[in-house]
Amino acid sequence: MAAARRLVEDRFPAARWAMLTGSVLTAARTPGSDLDILVFHDEGDGLPFREWRRWEGFNVDLFAYDQAGLDRYLANDLRDGRPALHRMLSGGQLLTGDDEQAARLRSHCADVLAAGPRPLTVDQLNMTRYGLADLSDDLVHATDPVEVAATAAVLWQAVADAACATASPPHWRGTGKWRARELLAWNPAYAGRWLDARHDPRTLLAMAAELITSTGGPLVEGFRVAGER
Numbered sequence: 492m493a494a495a496r497r498l499v500e501d502r503f504p505a506a507r508w509a510m511l512t513g514s515v516l517t518a519a520r521t522p523g524s525d526l527d528i529l530v531f532h533d534e535g536d537g538l539p540f541r542e543w544r545r546w547e548g549f550n551v552d553l554f555a556y557d558q559a560g561l562d563r564y565l566a567n568d569l570r571d572g573r574p575a576l577h578r579m580l581s582g583g584q585l586l587t588g589d590d591e592q593a594a595r596l597r598s599h600c601a602d603v604l605a606a607g608p609r610p611l612t613v614d615q616l617n618m619t620r621y622g623l624a625d626l627s628d629d630l631v632h633a634t635d636p637v638e639v640a641a642t643a644a645v646l647w648q649a650v651a652d653a654a655c656a657t658a659s660p661p662h663w664r665g666t667g668k669w670r671a672r673e674l675l676a677w678n679p680a681y682a683g684r685w686l687d688a689r690h691d692p693r694t695l696l697a698m699a700a701e702l703i704t705s706t707g708g709p710l711v712e713g714f715r716v717a718g719e720r
Contacts, residue, residue: 494547495526496586503555507531508588512579513552523550529583530555531593539564554579565600572608572656572664576600608661617710619653624709627699630692643692646699651685653702654678 492511499509513527514520526549532538539560542553554576556564561576568574581600585593611619626646633639651674655662662677664670675682688694703709 492584492586494549495528495551498526498546498551499528499530499586502553503530503532505532505535506588507533508590508593509586510580510583510593511586512583516582516584525550525552527552527579528554528586529579531561531588532557569603569609572611572661573666573669574600574604574608574663575665575669577603578669604663608656608663610661611656614716616657616706617714618716619656620703620706620708620710621714622649623653623699623703627696627703630696639692643695647685647689647695650688650695650698650702653706654681654685654698657702657706 495511499506503509508531510529511526512529513525515524515526526546528551530553532555534557538555538557540555542555544551544553564576568577577600581597581604583593583597623646626642626649630639630642630646633642648670651670652664655664655673655677658677663673665673671682671686674685684694684698688698
């Protein structure tokens with residue numbers, strides 16, 4: 492905390508508030524955990540931005556926002572069903588600044604997380620069905636070991652995302668290590684099956700088939716997505 496506070500005071504003396512957040516504050520902390528620092532400004536040029544640096548022996552991941560940028564990225568969390576910023580804010584500890592505003596924001600983000608994500612739209616569900624079917628078909632017919640491994644890796648991640656997104660009620664998704672954490676939080680037994688399937692294409696294909704069936708069947712023939720204009 493002290494090193495993070497010194498960085499904020501040195502680099503961002505005009506910040507409205509700043510928080511330390513991320514795994515460094517949790518039991519998941521490792522010797523390599525970054526200092527994830529959120530910095531809020533009432534206004535300023537070049538906002539929002541993300542910056543990486545070293546500080547007093549730590550790797551630091553800085554996220555700087557004004558109100559418009561913060562609102563936009565929080566909305567993106569909800570749109571994508573991946574609440575990275577909500578999790579950072581809800582678990583953050585104030586380093587400097589306006590504790591009242593930061594506390595309101597922490598409370599709001601915690602409420603959003605507890606409520607869970609929105610159900611997939613029809614278009615999102617159709618894209619999920621198509622993606623699982625298309626990747627499964629690619630994996631079934633792949634013969635080159637490198638292509639098998641690459642396709643299986645993508646399908647493995649898609650299965651985790653689809654399982655959370657199409658659950659009843661739907662569960663948040665994540666990327667990287669948070670993909671596994673969200674899946675485990677939703678259903679530990681399913682997460683165990685998913686882990687076992689990482690080197691077993693047959694099991695992975697079976698899990699994908701279950702999801703395809705439960706969401707309305709494969710969607711390939713006649714599937715169409717409008718392009719941007």
